[in-house]
Amino acid sequence: MATNEQPGPVPIRARLKAIKIIGDLKENRTYYVTILVDDNAIVKSDKMLNTPTPRWEWPDLGHEFLCHPSSTFKIVIHRSRRVPGIRRLVGVLSSKAVELFENGTTIDLTAKDGAKTASKIQISLSVASLSTHDEEFKRFMESVDANISRLDKHVQMPAGLATIGIALQFTKKILDIVTTAHPVLNASWTVLAAVYEAVQLAELQDDSVKDLAEQLRETLGLAKEHTSLLLVQGTTNVIEDIGRMSLEVASVIHEYTKSSFARTSILHLFYVI
DSSP states (O other): OOOOOOOOOOOEEEEEEEEEESSOOOOOOOEEEEEETTTTEEEEEEEEEEOOEEEEETTTTEEEEEEEOOOOOEEEEEEEEETTOOEEEEEEEEEEHHHBTTSSHHHEEETTTEEEEEEEEOOOOOOOOTTSSSSSHHHHHHHHHHHHHHGGGOOOOOOTTHHHHHHHHHHHHHHHHHOOOOOHHHHHHHHHHHHHHHHSSOOOOOHHHHHHHHHHHHHHHHHHHHHHHHHHHHHHHHHHHHHHHHHHHHHHHHHHHHHHHHHHHHHHHHHOO
16 A cells, blocks of 8 residues: 655754854844744844844753755844834845854855845854764664675665765764864764765765765775874864865755655655555
């Protein structure tokens, strides 16, 4: 009997901890932010007076929400006018969520027409990553290891799944050796894990996407073989660059799996009908 239930890509849990506006702000005016993920509003902040600069904080674990590796994160900042009910757009930040994870840099805000404004924004956005000692982490990696071991038995797997699985294995080995905390690398493992599960539902048929996954696997494999270099003082940026690359590749692959998953769901719906 046909069923209309289809599993969807597994989301990741993100944590928003702080937002700060910097720049040319009107004195004695109040500001507030609206935050959207994939066009769905998740936060509308309280109004904040610019003394000395508007800053919103979500203490402890932060404001948690679910997103996907290819999700679009949008922050809209408004300033209240003196006339009640009237507001003015200060600026907008629109970016892939993976580009903002563990990124404390100051980013330009844009106007409606896309031009840069005089204001900038700082955002503290992280991923709720599992510790390599966490039982859930261990169980997940055991399932990945089991799938990869099936390759020796010539068991067919979804296209691209083995490549991403091996990339996860390499990332874990790097995390095991690099004992100091590296938030970007931790975030990249979590995001890759979400992509791994998405690829189980939608194979990578596009050659360019498969090549991208293969390049990531090769880069992580090279880093794994030369982890002693990663421990040398001053190589923190190398580790971060590897993590950033993983996040960007994961975003592209997930974007592909979303469209592929949508096509599969439509075909499934026609089959049910």
